[in-house]
Each structure stands twice: as C-alpha cells, then as structure tokens.
Amino acid sequence: MDIAFSKDVQAFRQEVRAFIRTHLPDDIKHRVERGEELDREGHMGWHRKLCQKGWTVPNWPTEYGGPGWSLAQQYVFHDELAFNCAPRLPWYGWDMIGPLLIEYGSDWQRQRFLPPIASGEEWWCQGFSEPNSGSDLASLQCKAVLDGEHYVVNGSKIWITAAHVSDWMFALVRTDSSGKKQQGITLLFIDMRSPGLSRRPIITFDGGHEIDQCYFQDVRVPIENRVGEEGKGWSYAKYLLSVERIGTADVARSGTMLRRLKTIVASERAQGKPLLEDPWFADQIALLEIELKALEVTELRYLFETEAGSDLGPEASILKIRGTEIQQRITELIVDALGYYACPDLRPALWQDANIPAVGPDYAMLASASYFNLRKLSIFSGSNEIQKNIVAKAVLGL
Amino acid sequence: MDIAFSKDVQAFRQEVRAFIRTHLPDDIKHRVERGEELDREGHMGWHRKLCQKGWTVPNWPTEYGGPGWSLAQQYVFHDELAFNCAPRLPWYGWDMIGPLLIEYGSDWQRQRFLPPIASGEEWWCQGFSEPNSGSDLASLQCKAVLDGEHYVVNGSKIWITAAHVSDWMFALVRTDSSGKKQQGITLLFIDMRSPGLSRRPIITFDGGHEIDQCYFQDVRVPIENRVGEEGKGWSYAKYLLSVERIGTADVARSGTMLRRLKTIVASERAQGKPLLEDPWFADQIALLEIELKALEVTELRYLFETEAGSDLGPEASILKIRGTEIQQRITELIVDALGYYACPDLRPALWQDANIPAVGPDYAMLASASYFNLRKLSIFSGSNEIQKNIVAKAVLGL
C-alpha cells in the first residue's frame, strides 16, 4: 500500500502544469475561475493548443489519436486542468462517444466521428431525458420508424446540456413499443442541423442558458448513424454510464472552488479582522475540506484498487452523490462569506458590450448565480435519489 | 396574539415553584438531575407530598380527585416539575388510565382504579408491543379467550417500561383473528401478580433495567377488567395516543438538561479557559437552544392555538420527533464536553452499598450512560420513522 503517485507520474504532472501555465490565456483562466460560461469560440482558442499537443482525448488509445496515457496520467491530467482553472474538455465527445464507438461503432463511424471530436470541430450533446420520463429514463417515448435507409424521428428531448452549441446529438429513441420498456430502444447520432429539428432554450433560474429542449418532427437520420444494433440502445446507454469516468467526484474542481473560498475569507472582514479568523467559517471550511479529502482518497481507491484500474460500477454513484453535495456546499459557503455583496445581481455587467461598472469585489460577481446554478448537480446526470437507489440495489442488495 | 402566560398563570407558576423548592428532598433532586433512575420508594416519598397537596393527577376533573386546572396551569405545573428537577409523575396512570376510564370506563372501574393512581399506591405499565409486532402494532398476536367470567390470556408482551415496579398492566390482546388486523383487539387490565404471568428483565446496553418482557400462560383476567367493548381495543388505543399530552416535546426536561450542559462547559477547561468560551461548543449549544426554543413555542402554539385548547392530533408526532432529536443531541454534547471523563463507567460507584470513590466531576457520573440510554427515545413510543409516516399520511396527505 502506497498512497502517492509514482515519481514518473509526478514528473508528468509537472509537465502538464507547465504546459497549462504557459498556454492557457489569462482571460480564459479568469472566466473559468469565477464560474463564467465560455462560448464555443472562447473554448476553442485553448482547445486548439491542447489539440496540437495531442491532449484532447486523454483516454483514447493511440490508434484513434489518443496519447496512450495510463489511468494515473489521465487522472493527473484532469486534476491539473481543474487546479489551474483550465476549461473542461467539451462534454460527451472524448468521454462518451469515443469509448462508445471504439467498443461498438462501425469502422465508418469511427473514421467519420472520432477525428472532429479530438480536434474540437464537432461538439456533442446527449438526448436521453424526455418531458415525461424524468428519472425513469427507460420510459422514453421519442419514436424512430425505419423508412428505407433512414429512421424518421418524432418526439422531444429535454434537459439537453449545450444543445445550442452542439453539432451532433446521441439520442435514445424508441423503435419498438411491444416489449418491456428497456427493450426496443435504439441509439442514434442526429445531426443538429437536420430539417425538422427545432430547439427551445431553457433558461435556468440563475439566469443562465446551458440547456435546451429539442423537438423532432419527421427528422430523417441515415441508418449508418445508428450505433450497434436496433433495439439494443439500453445496453449501450448502460455501457456509457459504466464507462470508467475519471473525475465523477469532481474533486479537483471542488478543490479549486475551495481555494477560492479561502481567498475570499482571507479578504473579507468581520469585526475588523479577516473572516478566515472567524471560528465559524474556519470550522465550516475545515469540515468541508476534510469531506473533500476523504472523497479524493476514495475516488483514487476505487480507480486504483486493482492493478489494472477497476471499472467503476455502482461506486461511481457514491462519488457522484458526495461530490455534488460538496460542490453545492462550497457555493453556499461562498455566498455566506460575501455577506451583503452576495446580493447584487451583476450578470448584466458581464455582457460583452456592457459598459456597466461592477460593485463589490470581483470574486463576488457570480457567486450567487453559481450557488443557484449548481443546485442542478444533484438533479442532472441521474438525481442523487436515483444514485442512492442504485447503490441500495447493486451494492447493498436491497 | 400574545405569547405570554397571563398574570394569574404566572402567579400559579410561582406557587408551584415555591412548593417544589420547599418539599422536594435534595437527594431526590440531585438524582433526577444527573439522570439516575429512582426506585419506587424513592419516588413515593415525594409523591405523597404532592398527593397531600392534591397535585398528582393534574389533568383530571375535580370529581375524580383532580385539581381542576386549566390547560395553561397543567402546562406550567409540568414545566416547573422539570425545571426544578422533580421526578416525573409515575407513567401511564395519571396521563392515560385516568382519561381512558373517565371517557370509556365503567363506574366500578373508575372507583376501583382511579384513587390508587392519584395516591401512588398503584403503578401502571403498558402492554402494547410484542416480539413480532414492532412498529406494526396492530399485528399483535397475544391471545385472550373468554372462559366464563374470565379472559384467558396467552402470549407475550415486550418493551414494557417499568413492568417490574408496576401493579397493573393495560394490555391490548387479540380476541378475534378473523377480520382485519385492527379488528378483534381488546383492552384488558391485568394484575401483575396474576398466576401464570412471568417477567424477564431486559437490560439495555447502557446497563440499565427499565424494561421487561412479560409472558402470559393461561393468565385469567376477570371480565370486569375489560375496558369498553370487546373487539374495540384498537379505537381505545388510538384514543390513548390522541389524548392531549402536555409535554410530548419534553421541552422543559430538555431545558434542564441544557442548563446542566451549560454548567458543565462553564466548569470544564480547554486551553486554560472555560470550555464555554470555545466557539465550537458555544455555537453548538446556541444552535440547539434555538431549536429548543422553536419547539417550545410550537408546542404552546399547538396546545393553545384555539381558545379551548385543541386536541393534539398528528402534530404530536412533530413534537415527539423534534423533542427526542433535541434530547439525544444534548446528551451527545454533554459527552463531548466531558472529554476523557466521559469514559469511566462509574455505575458501580452508584450502587447503594458500594463504597467506591468516584473519579472525575460528579456531573460526569452518568453522562455516557444517559447518552446511550436516550437512544431509546427515537425508538420507543412509536419510532420516529412511524411518526413521520403518520405526519406524511395525516397532515401531508401522502
């Protein structure tokens, strides 16, 4: 037993850190740090640099353009992205579509879809949830009927993160309603520019636009965009959920948020002294940091317990539950630490062409908005209640 | 709206307080204060004084020997008993058997059973739970078959508080198994000295003996000891649970425990200063005290919201849940406050003929034992889970 990364991995960490610090633009770093959403173009400036280095698909084998990293290297890479306030890699492409196509895709699909993910030219979104299927994913109703060489899709998908900046959607659709609800589901890749596909932005109550609802009216999807077999979509979906996902617990991002919280309490004052000397805040932060440390070791334990790196099964649910609880709690404490300056709504001052001066410290700008926004964490990607059901069944046998 | 007791009630409070302070023996007060169990004789010395004053059955009408107090007077009376570390009135007699017989009893039963409750000559215990009926009370199996002028009882009752010091048990027994489980239940008064009734002490893990299991082997119960009609026992049980019970939340006893906690943290030292100056303890105590205050006002609100004093329905469940949570939390904080002196097990030093010197401060004597013992509060009298089910159904309509 040795709870430390090897010298090689630590050297690799330094290499990644040096690269990020040299190449990550200051304004991107600053915007990530304070929790601002990046637009796609802002994202791509940085992504192209990572891509030149060959680091945009850290988990892919070299034959598909990956860097061929060990699990430990992958872990450290994401850790350093978070630690240095670099943006996350674009959702769903590297982490889901890559492994999915490498496992189940056709040669044509791999050649067509993998390179633009690595280069960042094509972004992906996930079409799973529907207005009436919520936590009961398998009850989905969006229908696809085969018509010659195309599936014709009708229905709606909701809670789609980043649909408005995506090129492709991987969607679960119903091709057969006769059997059990888990049967008759098929996985399709849908071009977001398809005729008949329309979009409605969903504004969340923090004021942000991250998610959309999509409507499909006779949207034609070529049969070659079907992944694997018709009717087997549910098993591919389960595979996607089980793919070893480094960073489920989001420990490093939480660590960066916690560092920010500590900066804030060092700067804010109460009774003429820095707020960090207030025992209440000091204890709350320490207790939370301890929870975070315990989660960090637990994530590493689950990832590295067996030599080859074990697949995260239902353990991933534990990481998700505790990780999201911690992130939410950090945003609460940041709001608490700011006192009255958590109250101004300064989002208008962030608009690019706005010429409105901010009030209060810069770190207060989006604090309340982040607190509100991150309430989503315990709801999306399988609510924490669903995760507990999974653990109760799969681990506890209840 | 006026959240204060009237001048009359406040004067009454002073009268009660003066009486207790004059007549409550110091050793009884001390033993109650540190959470020691009193034996029946210890109890009776005080009870006889209360009885002379006519104060042992505060909720009974004058015609049955009660003092004819208003609800507010009753509340204040119990409040003062707790505040001054006087023992509770003996369980079940004044608060349950009295109201039950006054509502449903026969004249003979009232004459036979009420006076010895008031005088303290007869103590009562409750035979509801059974080994296999736990939270599902109505599934009880203890059987009574009518044989001439007697019911013949066979079966077992468990978790019976104070059976070993009681003269009578009021027991729910099954007289008919043919219908729904709530039907065919009958309420009997059983003489604890009946032939065929045997008892097994149940020692709780804190080392105390408060509860027993009783076994009935052809125990003969005269038919005149049946309350109300045969087969209607479930409705009498529900009546007993709904009887307006002042002090469900046990706010005053908690207040006394909290006062004790404050005394302890004023006396214990950390870093050379009184522990009460430690912000951690100070905050924990303050947060708990606020919870207690909120519960106190809530209990008063429920009791006095309507002019006549409303019956506590499912609201009693809320008082029970929060009240027990608070009591348990106080005992935890007392254990925490004591540091290493929470560790010695000093119960042997309490035995009457023991000549063992104690170690550590006197207030530490039973602190851990009380903490362990009071875990029962969230289990007995309807577990807090059952209480939440009741509220969910009766108040929330779920």
Added chain:
Amino acid sequence: MDFSFDEAQQLFRDSVDRFVAEHYDFETRQRIVATDDGYLPEHWQRFAELGWLALPFPEGYGGLDGTPVDTMIIMESFGRGLVASPYLSSVVVAGHILNRAATEQQKQALLPALSDGSLRLTFAFAEPTSRFDLADVSTTATEDGAGYRLNGYKCVVHYANTAHKVLVSARTTGNQRDPMGVSLFLVDMGASGVSARHYPTIDGQRAADIKLDNVRVDADDLIGDKDHASAFIEETCDHGIAATCAEAVGAMSVLYEMTLEYIKTREQFGKTLGSFQALQHRMVDVFMACELCRSMVYAATCRLTESTAERQCTASAAKVQVGKAGRLVGHEAIQLHGGMGMTDELPIGHYLKRLTMINTMFGDIAYHTARFRRTANYFSL
C-alpha cells in the same frame, strides 16, 4: 397565551391575500421585477389607498396605530406572493426609525407623507467592511457650521432607486466599531455629492451602492440624539428581522405547498413521487421546518416591544431558524421538482432566491447564533 388573530387582523390578512391573488400572479411578478424600477408605482398607490403604508404609524401622523403583528401579517402575504416593493425598506425599516427617534417636528413633516405614499425612504446602514455589525461605521459626519458634512460609502441599500431620501448611519465620534458615536442623518437622494450605482439584486428587487462625497446636511436632518443612534439601529433591524422572517414563512409555505402538490401528481416508475417513502420523510422534514419557523416568527414579533435582551434574543433565534429552514426548504423544493425546479419559468427557484436574500439581510445564521448566545437567558414565555 393567545395565538389567534383578531377579527381586524383577519380582515386585513384577507385584503392582502386578495391583492396578491388578483394582482400578483407569478407572471405579472416577473414582468414587474423586469421593469426599470423593480416595482409598480401604481401598486404603491394602491398600498396607500388600502392603508398599508400607514399601518405602523400613530394616528396623530396619519397612521393606523398598527402593531408588529399587523406587519407580520402583511409580510407573510407578501412572502407568499413574492411581492417586490419598497415596503420593507421604506415603511417597516425607515419608518420605524422616524417613528421612534424623530422629533415631533420631523414626524409631522415626514410620517404623513410616508403614510400617504408621497414619500419613500430607505436606510443605508451596511458598508463594504462592516459585514453585519451595525456599529461598524466608517462613514463620517463632521460638523460644518450648523450642519454636517457626510463622507463615506454605503452598500446594498434597498430600493434606493425609488427613495426620495435615505437615512444614513454615520460616525460623529469614536472609532470605527464603537457603538457610541453613531448618528443618523436624513439625506436627500438628489443632494450634491450623493452618487448611487443602482442594480438589481439576486431576487429581482433593487438596491444601490451610495457614495457620499462631502454631502451637506442641516442640523434638522439629524434624526435622534447625536452619537446615540446605535440602540435605535439595532431595534430597527430587529423589526426588519421579524418582518423578513414573516415574509420567509410565507415564501416557505408556498414552496411546501407547491412541492407537495407536485409530488402528489408527478408520476415516475408508474407511481406518484409522493408514494416514495424516502421523499415522504423528506417532505415531513420540510413541513416541520416551516412549522417551527412560523412559531419563532410569532415569538419574535410579539417580543419586539419587550426588553432589549428579550427582543434581541428572540429575533436572533428566529433569524437563525429561518436561515436554516430557508435553505432546507428551498433546496428540497428544487430537488423534488427535478429539472423543472431548475427552470426560470417556474416560481420555485425564485422563492429560493428571495430566501437567500433574506438569510443575508440584517445578519446571517452565524452572526445571529453569536448574538443569541449573548442573550439566550432572556428568552421567556
């Protein structure tokens, strides 16, 4: 011991509830907070007609001689409707200062105008480094002939955009955090040297940071005794606490009701959400939190007129209880609504926003836990 409302109070509650039901549905509310002012001037006029603006003031000054219980009633209904208006800042807070501390002449000049709606005030007490300590005042007032010159910076002053005048706490003697040496001045928002940066707050209401650059006020603009304002300010903010806690109880009640309704009807896995026991128990926790808050708000309201220690201790206890419950109830309401709870179009998130704002106003959980500690022995019934 009486927890009931008298007939006048019940009529009054009905009238506020009716206003909210008829004129303040959620969509209308969202349109109102998107206007420049962040409230609707015609509603203000309506409040005046209904007598709500005159409520806490003595009859002699055009008031209705209302009690804190009356204010509690209106604030709870406002909380249910998520009503955005300068009522709290102008009538409850600033109005209380004038009523308690102003001279006869000042009252005659100001209270009738407050009561008829022609005058709106606000109170600037917070500063960037003061956090919640009301005596931590860096803004200075130096004597200048018969008047004073004010210099300093006040932050997050509620509805300063609609206020004609602002009450400002300023230091006339002593050091930055001395309770002694704080005075109150009434400053015209249009006075030379007053500059305000107005902004919306996270709950859709309005506030401003106000810079005072050598602002001249007259001796007449001093409210209360020079150097001795701290006690009035503490008392005023306790009235603010009782009022905002009542508002929070209204808001939490609605969240509870909406969520209960949602889980009773929304189906998942072929059953209503409300049939899942884990969610049932959590809804019971939500209900209990609401109940305990309601009780504490009654207590805090009734204790406003008792001794300082009783008032402070009960107000702090209520503020802590409401702060904790507000988060619990708000979070659970969103969580149990699932994705829908996150949307801007449903009211759920907006109630959490208001509860978040209320948690901060007049001191947060940590601040009031500490204040409670210092006065806990004075809680009595």
Added chain:
Amino acid sequence: MDFSFDEAQQLFRDSVDRFVAEHYDFETRQRIVATDDGYLPEHWQRFAELGWLALPFPEGYGGLDGTPVDTMIIMESFGRGLVASPYLSSVVVAGHILNRAATEQQKQALLPALSDGSLRLTFAFAEPTSRFDLADVSTTATEDGAGYRLNGYKCVVHYANTAHKVLVSARTTGNQRDPMGVSLFLVDMGASGVSARHYPTIDGQRAADIKLDNVRVDADDLIGDKDHASAFIEETCDHGIAATCAEAVGAMSVLYEMTLEYIKTREQFGKTLGSFQALQHRMVDVFMACELCRSMVYAATCRLTESTAERQCTASAAKVQVGKAGRLVGHEAIQLHGGMGMTDELPIGHYLKRLTMINTMFGDIAYHTARFRRTANYFSL
C-alpha cells in the same frame, strides 16, 4: 498509487480474523470484559506467540519490522471483533515512544520484553484540566540528585491495571501549556507514591486515574531528551489515532453488515424493513460513511511516516471523519434495529460504546477540526 495488501499482509489479516472468529465471539467477549482484568492473559500470550506484540519493533530488538499498515490490519480486525486488550496502549502507543525516543540501552532492556509479552506498558498523558492538549501538562518532575521526583495527577490511563510500568509526561521546565519543557518518564506501577484508582470504561475496557505523590525515578527512567518530549508525544498520539481509526472502521463495518442483514430479514407491515425506501437511503448513507472512513484511514496510516505536517493533517482528517461517521453509523444501527438495538444482549450498542470511546481518545472532532485547519495545506497525494 497502490491500495492493495501484499501477500504477507493478507496472511497476517487472515490470522487475526481467524483468532477473532475462533476465540472472540460476542458472548466470549462479554465474559472477558466482565473479568477483573478486562482482558484475557492467555490471549495476550497467544498474541505474543503469533508475533503480534513484536509487530512494530525492529528485528534487532526481537521485533518483526512491521509497518503502520500492519498495525492498521490488526486494529481493523480487533475492531470487527470488539477485542478488549492492552494492545493499543502497550504495543502501539507506549511501544512507539520507546522505539522512537529511548536510548539503545533502554530499547535493549524493554523492547524484547514488550515483544515477547512479558512486559506491558501504558502511557499517561491526559490530566483533568488538559482536555486534548498534549502539551498542557501540570504534573511536575523536579530534579532530585541524579533522578527526579514526580508529582501530579493523570487521568483515564488505559489498561493501567495490567501495566507493569507507565510512561508519564511531566513538566521539567516552562509553564502549564508550553510545548517546550515536557519530558517522559518510565514509572513502575508499584513504585512508592504511585496510587491508582482503577475502573472499567464505558466500552468494557479498563483505565485508571493515577496519582503521583513524590514518586522517585532514576535518571535512566527519562525517555528521550529532557524537555523535548512534546514532538514525540504528538507523533505517538497520531499513531494511536491511525490505529483507533482503523479499529473504528472494523467496528463500523460490522455494524453496517449486521444492520443490513437485519433489515433484509426483519418484516414489518408484511414487508422486509429493507424494502422501505427511506431506510434504504439511510443505509446508503451508512455505507458511504464507512467507505469514506476506510479511505481516510488508509491515507492517515500511509502518512504516519511522512513530514510532521502531512502526518498531523491526515491523522486529524481521519479522526474527524471517523468521529462523525462513528456516531452516524452507531445511531443508525441502533435505530434500524428498533428495540432490539437497545438491548445489552445484542452487540450493536457495544459497538457504539467503543466508537464513542474512540471518538474521545486522542482528541475529538472539534479538537481535530481545529488541528486540521492549521495544517490543511499539507494534505497531498
């Protein structure tokens, strides 16, 4: 990054588990803790034969050169079996001091005897007014010729009843809470002036309060450098923390398993308890708490041999995590067992007792939260 146990460690774990399974069922355990000694001398002899007593010591002194991971393994198994013995106080704690601080000569004299079971020690560090501050030492050692005279009072010294000698922290210079000026002395339990009041502890183990009344010790009985013992004491207690936290993980695992088994089989309302979703979710919380503690115990154990700050920060984090989880898991185990969980005849409550004791030992949640705070930046992987 390696979370696995090597073959020797697995064999070792198997041997401890086997001992517990064969010789330490719950009824036997209850009989053992009811004996006068509070442990079984023949078990101690068996520990010696199995090499467990020699585990942490260097080969040169009859030891087995074990690592903290080995100690973790034995303590977790002991925790599962609720094993009562002086192992922690004598081998892990007192043994560590000797191993780190004693002279070559002292080690030669003491470690082989510790290893073969013929010598038992304990460490007296706590005092009635010290709470958890290890440098808060009022007991004095004053020079007396070539030796010292000890005066003072030590409380809750574990298994002093079975110890031949006791390590005592005493002040040789400085003021009551100065880290500098604390020294360690080895005192014979039978020495003149040593009086002990022995008692059982709440978990069925044994401890004593020890009064030192002008007790004479030789210069040879000084362990480590005079005045400089505080660092060793801190380090020693961190080893004690890692060991007790491992024990707690064992205890919590059993509570989790027993409770899970119980709710899978116990029926109420015609269904197993485990089919009630509210209870399922709470069992998941219990499971998560156990998992997080296990991780922290691994980390704390591996960090024992790193820098002081890393060691302290990780030990404190583990102690806090275990303290919180111990209560949660213990309370839930009792609650979900219902009335049965309250009985003395079931092991459930006895595990909570041990977890309660562990929470206090070497500093509680509040103490270690504060210590963590001072060193948090040194947590690294």
